[in-house]
Amino acid sequence: MKRLKSSDLKAEDCLTLTFEGAFDQQAALERELEPTLQALEEYAGKWMPDVVEGKRQRKYSRAAIWKALEEKRDENSTSIVLGRTKWPALYLRLRLYFPPLPPELRISVEVKPMSFFAEAERCREFVDMVRAWATHHPVTHANANSLAEDQLSDAPFFGRDLQTSVRDGFDKLYAVSWLNVFGPKLVETIGRERILSTPAHRVEVLPNGAVLLVTWPTAADFASDEARRAQALALVHLRPDLDFDTVLRTLRERSATLTPVEPHFHPDLAPLLSRVVDHVTVSERQRKIAELNVWQPPEPDEWLPAESALPPDVEDPERVRQYYGHLAEQLVALLHAQEPSVFKETPESLTDVDAYFWCEDFPRVFERQRIDEHAVPAVAAYLGEVLVRNLGGQWIPRKKLGEMQVRVGPRVWFPYVRAHRYMRSRQSLLDHSLTQLYRVAERHRS
Numbered sequence: 001m002k003r004l005k006s007s008d009l010k011a012e013d014c015l016t017l018t019f020e021g022a023f024d025q026q027a028a029l030e031r032e033l034e035p036t037l038q039a040l041e042e043y044a045g046k047w048m049p050d051v052v053e054g055k056r057q058r059k060y061s062r063a064a065i066w067k068a069l070e071e072k073r074d075e076n077s078t079s080i081v082l083g084r085t086k087w088p089a090l091y092l093r094l095r096l097y098f099p100p101l102p103p104e105l106r107i108s109v110e111v112k113p114m115s116f117f118a119e120a121e122r123c124r125e126f127v128d129m130v131r132a133w134a135t136h137h138p139v140t141h142a143n144a145n146s147l148a149e150d151q152l153s154d155a156p157f158f159g160r161d162l163q164t165s166v167r168d169g170f171d172k173l174y175a176v177s178w179l180n181v182f183g184p185k186l187v188e189t190i191g192r193e194r195i196l197s198t199p200a201h202r203v204e205v206l207p208n209g210a211v212l213l214v215t216w217p218t219a220a221d222f223a224s225d226e227a228r229r230a231q232a233l234a235l236v237h238l239r240p241d242l243d244f245d246t247v248l249r250t251l252r253e254r255s256a257t258l259t260p261v262e263p264h265f266h267p268d269l270a271p272l273l274s275r276v277v278d279h280v281t282v283s284e285r286q287r288k289i290a291e292l293n294v295w296q297p298p299e300p301d302e303w304l305p306a307e308s309a310l311p312p313d314v315e316d317p318e319r320v321r322q323y324y325g326h327l328a329e330q331l332v333a334l335l336h337a338q339e340p341s342v343f344k345e346t347p348e349s350l351t352d353v354d355a356y357f358w359c360e361d362f363p364r365v366f367e368r369q370r371i372d373e374h375a376v377p378a379v380a381a382y383l384g385e386v387l388v389r390n391l392g393g394q395w396i397p398r399k400k401l402g403e404m405q406v407r408v409g410p411r412v413w414f415p416y417v418r419a420h421r422y423m424r425s426r427q428s429l430l431d432h433s434l435t436q437l438y439r440v441a442e443r444h445r446s
Contacts, residue, residue: 001059003051003083005091011278011285013258014089014112015219017130017144017179018156021137023096025103030066036105037062039132043125047090047111049082069096076101088116105137114146118220126219127179127202131212134181139210141186144179146222151283152254176235178219184209190238199233223255261289266296268439269430271348275355276430297430300437302417309405309412312397320397324404327381334378345386347442350434353382358429371423377401380419383434387413390438391445409445413437 023032041048050060054068060082068080076099082092089112097104117123126144134142145155158174173182173190187195187209195211196203202214215234216227232248265273273292280288314320331353332342339356341349357363363371380401387393387406396405396412402420405412421432 001051001057001085003053003057003081004085004087004089005083010113011282012112013114013146013148013282014110015114015117015126015144016147016150017107017109017142019105019107019109019130019133019139019142019181021105021134021139021142023103023105023137025099029069029096030062033065035136036107036133037065039129039136043129043132045122045125047084047088047116049090049092050085051083053081053083069094088112107133109144110147114148115220118218120217123218127212127214130179130181131204131206134210134212135206135208138183138208139181139206140183142179142181143177144219145177146219148258148281148283149177149222149254151281152257173235173238176213176215176231176238178215178222178231180213180215181206182211182213187211194238198237200230223258225252225255228252228255257283258286261286261293263289264293266436268436269297269433272351272354272358272430272433272435275351276358279355279359295430297433297436300418300432300440302414302421302437303411303441304414306407306410306412309396309407310398310403313399314397317395317397321395324381324384324395324397327377328385330374331378331382334375342382345382345389347386347390347435347438350383350386350438353379354429354433354435357423358426361426363423363425363429372420376416376419376423379422379434380404380416383419383437384413384415386434386438387415387441391442393441408441411441411444413441 048060052058052060052064052068055071058064058068065080065082069078072078072080077095077097079093079095082090082094084090089110091108091110093106093108095106097106111117117126130142130144133139150156153175155175155177171189173186182190182195192211195213196205198213200213200215201217202212204212206212213234215230216222221227222231228251229248232244232251236242236244236247263270263274263277277285277288277292328345335342335353335356339349339352341352343349362375366375381404384393384395384404384406387408388395391408393406393408393413396407398404402416403414404416405414418432418434418437422428422434
């Protein structure tokens, strides 16, 4: 029984919910959370959690939840995760804070994919669940939105630094999400009558003075022009200082940013560039695809005709070849936990190495001296070993590491030169990828 994670699914948008409220610290915790769990079980439907994670993972049940909350509790807080073992993916974190901290309940939800919420009835049930939570727990603020939309709007910071954001919280209205619950304090700031007269799909006063507002019947089509107009109308009604045309133009620009772009990557690098795209934030993905569609890497030039190869200049060529193998094993030792394919020394493992270094921004994160002294030789030797193993290449040992060569057909390649260029920057990992050099060597081996 393994919880399905967002990373296990195709990289795409998801519905996120942030809920901040209070709870009665005098009441028994099980009794206080019973309505919350009851609403989850009643309305979640096909995204209902089936596993509970505390210090270990258990099948979903009330008893499992109480046990997990107990075993994760420290002096002033406890936190558990609810999830699913199959599509759609769910990440639900339930956090409780106890005195001397203010008694607070925080729930974070991610359901992936966003397209799961294309049905109006499913969206209504989601809203009804949040309504039940906000009715039972005095709410400070809650909102549900597309993850991509939150990234484009810089939620929850909205241009503020972290310290200011934590200090001020939702002291005023910065944006309108698909689903919003405004706490009593924010309702007072905006004006109750103004909020209640908002042109929106659903506006409802809750018993504790909060107001629930939903801009559009379905969450999945938040970027459609009709939904954007509804979002703009609601925001400028609540913020009369804003101009409708300006707001709508901004929202339409966000939608344009999210319009799907068909990948047409360089054929040698398509698997690598797909990994790069999957790593960037969902809001930037289409823009990155468009950028990589027109990008062309420089043709590898770290080679000479075989007749121009530098001759071996070592007394014991076999010993030097063994040393190259030892260097390659250092790269395997570094990456095998994250990229097990490196054990195989295949063309696909080169792509995995490229993707790992790019995702980790390795040339920027790690000390330059250590990169040049350790990473570059290891990468060079590993690249050479892959050429030897898969293309019938032959090592031509040299005293200087920078002059190591691999003969493949009519060309002699210089893996160290490639590795040195490769490790200069994040962009150079793509410009001088191991994957591309291998593919070019493969085409010219005969």
